[in-house]
Amino acid sequence: MKSILPVFTIIAAVLFIWTLAVVPMNMHLTADQAQRSGAIVTPDTPIARKETNGFVLALKNPHLIPLTYVGKRPNLPSPHQVAVEMFDTIFGKKITSKRSLVYHGWVTLAPTLLGFAIGTLLGVLLAVGIVFSRVMDKSVMPWAIVSQTIPILALAPMIIVVLGAAGIHGVLPKSVIAAYLSFFPVVVGMVKGLRGPDHMQLDLLRTYSTNNAQGFWKLRLPSSTPFLFASLKIGISASLIGTIVAELPTGAKAGFGARMLVGDQYGQPILSWAALFAAALTAAALVGIISFVERGTLRKMGMKPA
Amino acid sequence: MTQEPTIDAKGLHLTFETNDGPVHALQDVNLEINKGDFVSFIGPSGCGKTTFLRCIAGLETPSSGHISVNGLTPDEARRARAYGYVFQAAGLYPWRTIGGNIRLPLEIMGFSKSEMSERVERVLELVDLIGFDKKFPWQLSGGMQQRASIARALAFDADILLMDEPFGALDEIVRDHLNEQLLQLWARTEKTIGFVTHSIPEAVYLSTKIVVMSPRPGRITDVIDSSLPKERPLNIRDSPEFISIAQRVRDGLRAGHAHV
Numbered sequence: 167m168k169s170i171l172p173v174f175t176i177i178a179a180v181l182f183i184w185t186l187a188v189v190p191m192n193m194h195l196t197a198d199q200a201q202r203s204g205a206i207v208t209p210d211t212p213i214a215r216k217e218t219n220g221f222v223l224a225l226k227n228p229h230l231i232p233l234t235y236v237g238k239r240p241n242l243p244s245p246h247q248v249a250v251e252m253f254d255t256i257f258g259k260k261i262t263s264k265r266s267l268v269y270h271g272w273v274t275l276a277p278t279l280l281g282f283a284i285g286t287l288l289g290v291l292l293a294v295g296i297v298f299s300r301v302m303d304k305s306v307m308p309w310a311i312v313s314q315t316i317p318i319l320a321l322a323p324m325i326i327v328v329l330g331a332a333g334i335h336g337v338l339p340k341s342v343i344a345a346y347l348s349f350f351p352v353v354v355g356m357v358k359g360l361r362g363p364d365h366m367q368l369d370l371l372r373t374y375s376t377n378n379a380q381g382f383w384k385l386r387l388p389s390s391t392p393f394l395f396a397s398l399k400i401g402i403s404a405s406l407i408g409t410i411v412a413e414l415p416t417g418a419k420a421g422f423g424a425r426m427l428v429g430d431q432y433g434q435p436i437l438s439w440a441a442l443f444a445a446a447l448t449a450a451a452l453v454g455i456i457s458f459v460e461r462g463t464l465r466k467m468g469m470k471p472a
Numbered sequence: 473m474t475q476e477p478t479i480d481a482k483g484l485h486l487t488f489e490t491n492d493g494p495v496h497a498l499q500d501v502n503l504e505i506n507k508g509d510f511v512s513f514i515g516p517s518g519c520g521k522t523t524f525l526r527c528i529a530g531l532e533t534p535s536s537g538h539i540s541v542n543g544l545t546p547d548e549a550r551r552a553r554a555y556g557y558v559f560q561a562a563g564l565y566p567w568r569t570i571g572g573n574i575r576l577p578l579e580i581m582g583f584s585k586s587e588m589s590e591r592v593e594r595v596l597e598l599v600d601l602i603g604f605d606k607k608f609p610w611q612l613s614g615g616m617q618q619r620a621s622i623a624r625a626l627a628f629d630a631d632i633l634l635m636d637e638p639f640g641a642l643d644e645i646v647r648d649h650l651n652e653q654l655l656q657l658w659a660r661t662e663k664t665i666g667f668v669t670h671s672i673p674e675a676v677y678l679s680t681k682i683v684v685m686s687p688r689p690g691r692i693t694d695v696i697d698s699s700l701p702k703e704r705p706l707n708i709r710d711s712p713e714f715i716s717i718a719q720r721v722r723d724g725l726r727a728g729h730a731h732v
Contacts, residue, residue, distance in 0.1 A: 369531055
């Protein structure tokens with residue numbers, strides 16, 4: 167519970183800065199609207215206002231400051247607007263509704279989890295191959311690294327189109343992109359973990375005349391467990407990002423990514439922000455679940471509590 | 473001697489090829505170790521004492537010469553479970569309990585469940601760690617961890633125990649205590665022990681045979697058969713006999729250095 171306080175301190179600081187930033191970010195918009203509905207604004211032409219900095223404008227028109235927090239289409243929504251929108255679309259709608267964030271969340275979560283499973287399996291298998299085969303070490307590892315230098319935003323539509331042409335639609339194409347992002351941290355972490363045992367530990371097994379398989383199950387795999395969990399935590403968040411990216415440029419009708427895009431395209435930033443925060447909370451929850459499993463597993467393995 | 477030596481090295485050479493040219497780790501090493509001997513290898517670092525121990529274990533392959541263990545090649549001897557090896561660090565698996573660590577070689581060698589627990593109990597008793605089998609390594613002191621690693625090496629009934637500076641990382645008080653226990657253990661089990669150390673008192677206190685080695689090239693400069701009785705209380709280290717053997721070891725080490 168001690169860890170709660172620092173976390174909340176940071177959240178409070180972010181909320182504070184955010185709340186302050188809302189005023190200058192939305193001031194011009196608010197001033198324009200206020201003038202149209204008859205309020206007195208200094209300076210009194212949009213062009214003159216354009217040359218005035220948002221802070222200065224706020225100082226000159228303090229009576230307009232409250233209005234910056236309630237605009238319908240703000241540049242920067244205020245925290246409470248996002249919170250209300252999230253509450254409304256998470257708890258206020260039937261989860262089958264197209265306007266429910268829970269519905270969109272599930273549309274994103276399903277391919278995330280499938281992609282994470284594929285990516286993790288692939289990552290572990292590649293790592294095992296790389297550790298036990300020099301050929302794979304020389305051939306696969308460079309390509310794994312190269313794969314991550316290609317912008318996923320460029321690659322995602324291609325994958326969707328190619329798989330679509332092959333008649334594959336729905337969850338799987340998104341999962342492929344999620345897996346594409348999540349296998350890499352698993353490969354890197356597991357290669358390091360599986361190579362972790364030092365000479366002495368390997369020599370000990372040699373004195374027992376063990377074969378590679380015994381060395382793997384008795385020594386390499388268990389000693390790589392902490393690395394696996396570290397990789398999984400990066401992998402699951404990468405997987406979620408992969409799914410959202412897969413939803414963005416491909417005209418997806420549902421999911422967090424689609425929701426963000428719709429908000430942007432129809433000038434409803436509150437919608438985008440709500441989806442963004444819902445995605446962040448989902449990622450936090452997923453990482454939290456893995457941390458929980460990690461703690462239980464390591465404790466069961468007798469690792470000294472850190 | 474009618475009995476064949478347990479470990480027999482003849483004209484052993486081992487050269488490592490490194491980027492800085494060949495390193496002569498062992499040069500013309502000849503040594504016979506008989507069953508039940510407690511043999512210490514002593515010398516400065518680089519003298520090949522650990523390399524020789526690893527040759528016995530089949531962890532290194534000599535460049536030339538001949539070595540046999542129980543009449544077999546080191547590789548065959550290892551597969552026949554001729555020896556248990558104790559390293560400088562205990563090297564216990566942190567994710568296994570003490571009992572689990574001792575079971576490790578037994579699992580690999582395919583012992584039955586009931587036999588495993590019987591053996592774990594027996595070796596824990598030998599190293600005086602009864603009741604610790606459910607503890608994890610981090611819950612034990614360094615000395616206890618090293619005792620657990622000795623128990624692990626004893627678990628599968630190898631009749632040779634190879635120990636590479638097993639107490640090197642421990643403080644002197646713990647070390648004295650473990651030396652005493654090791655002698656008791658040796659007397660009870662009648663193992664043949666090869667023990668690498670760079671402590672003169674440790675070598676003299678423990679051994680029936682002390683092999684003094686020196687570096688560049690790694691070679692044997694003196695082999696001392698100890699005249700100390702088998703029964704050795706700690707205060708034997710103040711006896712004139714002990715001191716004279718220690719003096720001879722020291723002379724051997726100094727003579728080795730004079731060549732450099």
